[in-house]
Amino acid sequence: MTPRLTPAERLAATSKNTTLAQIVTRSTWDQHVVEHAVFEFGLARDEWSCNDLRDQLPEQGHGFLGAAINALRASGVIEHTGQMTFSTSPATHGHRISVWRLSVKGLLIAQARRAQTTGRAA
Numbered sequence: 001m002t003p004r005l006t007p008a009e010r011l012a013a014t015s016k017n018t019t020l021a022q023i024v025t026r027s028t029w030d031q032h033v034v035e036h037a038v039f040e041f042g043l044a045r046d047e048w049s050c051n052d053l054r055d056q057l058p059e060q061g062h063g064f065l066g067a068a069i070n071a072l073r074a075s076g077v078i079e080h081t082g083q084m085t086f087s088t089s090p091a092t093h094g095h096r097i098s099v100w101r102l103s104v105k106g107l108l109i110a111q112a113r114r115a116q117t118t119g120r121a122a
Contacts, residue, residue, distance in 0.1 A: 034068040042102040049099050051088045079103040
């Protein structure tokens with residue numbers, strides 16, 4: 001039986017040269033792909049909410065966004081900033097949603113990925 005990887009382990013093992021644009025073009029969307037998209041988005045921004053991400057994901061990725069955010073939060077890759085904003089999604093009727101950022105663990109994953117990329121180039 002193959003061991004299940006945590007979101008942090010999956011992100012650490014994923015190709016370091018993947019861009020958000022490449023992720024968006026994938027035809028098969030699941031929670032793991034959306035997790036990776038959230039992580040890549042977090043690398044490019046100091047803080048973000050689902051409002052920001054929703055505009056970047058194709059429609060088929062929207063259904064996985066909440067689960068991806070929860071998995072990354074639970075695994076310590078992202079953290080709540082303590083701020084809230086109002087949702088722009090019509091389905092949520094303007095409810096308050098969290099503002100997120102990469103945690104120290106998320107930043108360490110990013111640093112390890114950069115080091116691995118640099119090591120391959122040498």
